[in-house]
Amino acid sequence: MEPLYEGKAKRLYATEDPNVLRMEYKDEATAFNAEKKAEFENKGRLNTAITLAIYRMLEAKGVETHIVESIDDTNILVKSVDILLVEVIVRNVAAGSFCKRVGVEEGTAFKQPIVEFSYKSDELGDPLINDDYAREMGLATPEECAELKEKALVINEVLIDFFKRAGLKLVDFKIEFGRTKDADAKIVLADEISPDTCRLWDLETGKKLDKDRFRQDLGGVMEAYEEVLKRVEQIS
Ligand code: C5P
Incomplete structure (x- = not known):
């Protein structure tokens, strides 16, 4: 499936629900506006898990986020915004x-x-x-x-x-x-x-x-x- 959008660290895909997107975290790392690039095994998995834990904690404190639910190690469903x-x-x-x-x-x-x-x-x-x-x-x-x-x-x-x-x-x-x-x-x-x-x-x-x-x-x-x-x- 072709992503709707591909950024430096993530890809966004459509889902059956028009209001929900799948966000995939990539292993690529960039710095200095992508002048420096590298791939790190597991980066996608680590950033997915860290972001999820932080966004859940923020939601519990009343901060609204785009997170809908986790799918797997490197994919999260998010609200389309x-x-x-x-x-x-x-x-x-x-x-x-x-x-x-x-x-x-x-x-x-x-x-x-x-x-x-x-x-x-x-x-x-x-x-x-x-x-x-x-x-x-x-x-x-x-x-x-x-x-x-x-x-x-x-x-x-x-x-x-x-x-x-x-x-x-x-x-x-x-x-x-x-x-x-x-x-x-x-x-x-x-x-x-x-x-x-x-x-x-x-x-x-x-x-x-x-x-x-x-x-x-x-x-x-x-x-x-x-x-x-x-x-x-x-x-x-
Ligand atoms: O490079 P600078 O000091 O402006 O970055 C401030 C903070 O914002 C850092 O934590 C950096 O990781 C983050 N940042 C980012 N994406 C950018 C620029 C900065 O996540 N495009």
Whole structure:
């Protein structure tokens, strides 16, 4: 069966229900807007399990997500949504592009979280935007931007506490939202939350347990993802 959509880490397939899609997690890993590519056996399985555990926990805390149900190791049924082209990044500690852009040392903790928007565009490399850009580009209204920020900050609070119980520091993460196609047309959390989309450091040792191991050639990429899944399952 041909996918309806193929992204860098996932494929989306139609199902018999027009309101439901099958999301398949791939083993491919990309970084730096797909300039760096590799395949890691089991990555799809690990990210499926990690995302499912996190989204179920978030649902239990009142955060609505696109998850319908799990099918197998690498496939999840999700609600068909219109993905907003505004990606939301929340940062608790300086790392990655933030450090590069403004010269702040990696590991500097923020007093309050920083919320950033970026334009979801592979062609342009997901550039940083703000709510004025989103309004003028027709990506999201000011009210929608406010809702995205508010939802992202609630998710951040829940995730900080969750990962802390797993012995992990939530440095930053990227999330995507979609609008449901039913009459409610609600904005729900879509996409995934996994070590591909979060920076997670061991609370005691500071060891990086996320995609930075791939980006920075630190080795032990899948071992780190396995460790995250093990800890997440222990507290779920
Ligand atoms: O690279 P940067 O520091 O902007 O990334 C911030 C956070 O967003 C990181 O956790 C990174 O894994 C995630 N991210 C992502 N997809 C992107 C860009 C960033 O998941 N396209």
